[in-house]
Amino acid sequence: MPARYCWFAVFFLLTTPLTHAEKPSRFIDLSLLVAENYPCTWPEGFPRFRLTHIKKIGRESAYNIDTLNIDGNTGTQMDVPPHSVARPELKLPNSGPYGNEFTEKVPAWKFVGEACIIDLRELLDTGAPGVSPLITKQHVQSWEAKHRPFRFGDAVLFRSDYSDKYYQPLPAGRRFVADVIEKKYSGYPDPDPTTMDYIASRSVFHIGTDSPSMGTLPSELADPAHLAALKYGAIFTEGATGLGQLPTTGAFYCMMGPKHAGGPYGEGRSFAIVGDLAPTLIASAKHKRVRDLSVTMSIEYPLTWPGKGVDHHRQRYMKCDFAWAENLQLYHHGHVMDSQAGTHLVPPAYALPPKAMDKNVYSPEDRIALDEYEREFGPRGVSAVTTEQVPLSQTCGWARIIDVSQLVGSTTRAVWPASPEITVDIIKQFETEHGKLKPGEVVLFRSGHTDRHMKKFPEGSACLSDPINGVSEGWPALTPAAAVYLADQGIRCIGTDGPTLGGVDPKNALKTYWALGSRGVVGVEFLTNLGELPKNAYFLFAPVKIRGCHGGPGRAIALY
Numbered sequence: 001m002p003a004r005y006c007w008f009a010v011f012f013l014l015t016t017p018l019t020h021a022e023k024p025s026r027f028i029d030l031s032l033l034v035a036e037n038y039p040c041t042w043p044e045g046f047p048r049f050r051l052t053h054i055k056k057i058g059r060e061s062a063y064n065i066d067t068l069n070i071d072g073n074t075g076t077q078m079d080v081p082p083h084s085v086a087r088p089e090l091k092l093p094n095s096g097p098y099g100n101e102f103t104e105k106v107p108a109w110k111f112v113g114e115a116c117i118i119d120l121r122e123l124l125d126t127g128a129p130g131v132s133p134l135i136t137k138q139h140v141q142s143w144e145a146k147h148r149p150f151r152f153g154d155a156v157l158f159r160s161d162y163s164d165k166y167y168q169p170l171p172a173g174r175r176f177v178a179d180v181i182e183k184k185y186s187g188y189p190d191p192d193p194t195t196m197d198y199i200a201s202r203s204v205f206h207i208g209t210d211s212p213s214m215g216t217l218p219s220e221l222a223d224p225a226h227l228a229a230l231k232y233g234a235i236f237t238e239g240a241t242g243l244g245q246l247p248t249t250g251a252f253y254c255m256m257g258p259k260h261a262g263g264p265y266g267e268g269r270s271f272a273i274v275g276d277l278a279p280t281l282i283a284s285a286k287h288k289r290v291r292d293l294s295v296t297m298s299i300e301y302p303l304t305w306p307g308k309g310v311d312h313h314r315q316r317y318m319k320c321d322f323a324w325a326e327n328l329q330l331y332h333h334g335h336v337m338d339s340q341a342g343t344h345l346v347p348p349a350y351a352l353p354p355k356a357m358d359k360n361v362y363s364p365e366d367r368i369a370l371d372e373y374e375r376e377f378g379p380r381g382v383s384a385v386t387t388e389q390v391p392l393s394q395t396c397g398w399a400r401i402i403d404v405s406q407l408v409g410s411t412t413r414a415v416w417p418a419s420p421e422i423t424v425d426i427i428k429q430f431e432t433e434h435g436k437l438k439p440g441e442v443v444l445f446r447s448g449h450t451d452r453h454m455k456k457f458p459e460g461s462a463c464l465s466d467p468i469n470g471v472s473e474g475w476p477a478l479t480p481a482a483a484v485y486l487a488d489q490g491i492r493c494i495g496t497d498g499p500t501l502g503g504v505d506p507k508n509a510l511k512t513y514w515a516l517g518s519r520g521v522v523g524v525e526f527l528t529n530l531g532e533l534p535k536n537a538y539f540l541f542a543p544v545k546i547r548g549c550h551g552g553p554g555r556a557i558a559l560y
Contacts, residue, residue, distance in 0.1 A: 031241065044181065051069075060363075062366045065339075076267075082353040084230045086329065103259060103261075107292075111557065112559070114249060118159060125186045127187040128186065131217055131218060132221070133187065155202050160189040165175065187314050207237075213345070225424075258553040262330075269544055271392050291558045295343050299316075302454070340553075344526060380518055387550070397492075411473050419475055420477070432461065451528055475498035477500075483519075496527060
């Protein structure tokens with residue numbers, strides 16, 4: 001093919017909006033399991049991860065409810081510039097223009113790109129005790145000479161298979177980090193500052209490693225290695241795993257996590273897509289055609305179910321400071337929160353028991369709801385599928401946005417608390433106008449509720465507390481019949497820009513979650529900015545990979 005036609009083909013690929021890939025693609029999870037018996041928390045004084053099952057399905061609760069104690073340096077994690085770059089207004093030696101780009105302000109296009117795998121397995125276990133075998137500029141340039149130069153839109157990933165080998169249940173898992181810091185074993189492979197400066201200077205904004213940190217050992221090298229790339233505005237994936245499953249180039253890569261306000265780092269989920277879909281998504285990434293659909297998580301915002309009346313609330317979202325960073329003039333912090341705070345996953349096990357149980361375990365009100373549900377929809381299912389078991393291929397797909405904003409204001413004060421109902425007829429009308437729903441698509445309901453009401457308190461009470469307590473109308477809610485209809489069309493993931501899919505009426509909500517869970521359908525709740533998406537958009541949602549979690553905080557984005 002003549003060169004001018006080759007360039008035209010490349011230009012066409014990079015500038016044309018997304019179109020559906022014809023062949024199935026494969027999702028590859030590259031994240032560590034977060035669990036108390038794994039070395040998922042940084043061992044030098046950082047808060048230990050805890051998942052507490054606050055309530056289980058029974059007389060006191062129709063749902064399984066969890067509280068998370070989690071720090072941003074947990075499991076597979078993301079570092080953003082303020083990890084090492086101080087705020088510019090501080091005028092410190094390490095101040096820079098990206099010093100205020102915390103996790104909630106990182107543009108979504110930095111989360112994604114084309115994976116470039118640098119195979120460094122020859123470095124594994126070759127360092128002195130407590131010393132990292134160095135990834136040098138020569139390693140990187142040799143890769144470029146063999147394959148191609150790095151370019152904007154790449155995600156450069158260091159593969160040594162360190163986490164594959166050493167991320168194990170405790171006590172063996174001490175070999176992952178703790179025993180290395182105690183200088184009992186070779187350090188994990190990591191780059192020297194010159195290497196990081198070189199990569200970031202090539203307009204690479206995402207660099208990752210399957211070592212537990214980008215902080216090269218000994219510790220005096222750790223921050224310089226971070227700063228060398230973060231000063232350019234780059235972000236990092238730390239603690240990836242399974243990188244050997246990816247081709248050297250050509251896979252679409254994504255790393256993202258909850259949108260914590262003021263986070264210099266954060267827990268996250270790393271994954272890749274290979275196959276026909278990958279080039280299409282990579283092209284969107286290179287042109288920054290990426291939208292963030294997640295709410296910002298801050299103690300100032302209404303992120304957690306407040307309950308009706310008094311003492312029916314779930315764990316409020318809390319930011320917990322614990323260590324002062326003198327070089328950044330800020331506190332390291334973690335979070336205590338309900339597992340369904342902010343933009344989150346609803347897995348089947350949230351509303352379903354793991355096995356058949358006596359109906360009398362429920363409260364009288366919930367037993368009545370169950371009898372009604374089973375008369376109309378058949379036996380309520382059972383499920384032990386918690387967050388870490390939900391495949392990422394289920395929470396991602398081509399978006400079908402159903403606008404239900406016309407329902408806003410359709411109820412009267414006399415029936416509050418009540419939510420307008422998203423019915424089967426509304427969905428069928430959408431299909432008549434826009435085409436049939438297809439199996440594997442992600443259906444997203446747009447009402448604009450979160451866009452309007454996600455505000456700082458006290459105005460933020462209009463988002464959750466006021467509708468739940470009958471002060472204002474509830475957000476549009478999916479009926480159980482509509483949930484069943486969507487499942488029958490092959491829809492496996494349903495999202496909403498309301499706080500919940502079930503709305504403010506407890507009985508409707510419970511029946512809807514039973515309908516979804518019984519059919520293996522998951523929900524993604526508390527989305528935002530759905531009105532800005534074009535018609536052809538690919539939806540990605542990834543929750544933190546927490547074992548046994550009945551919620552799942554995460555990040556939602558869309559590429560177009």
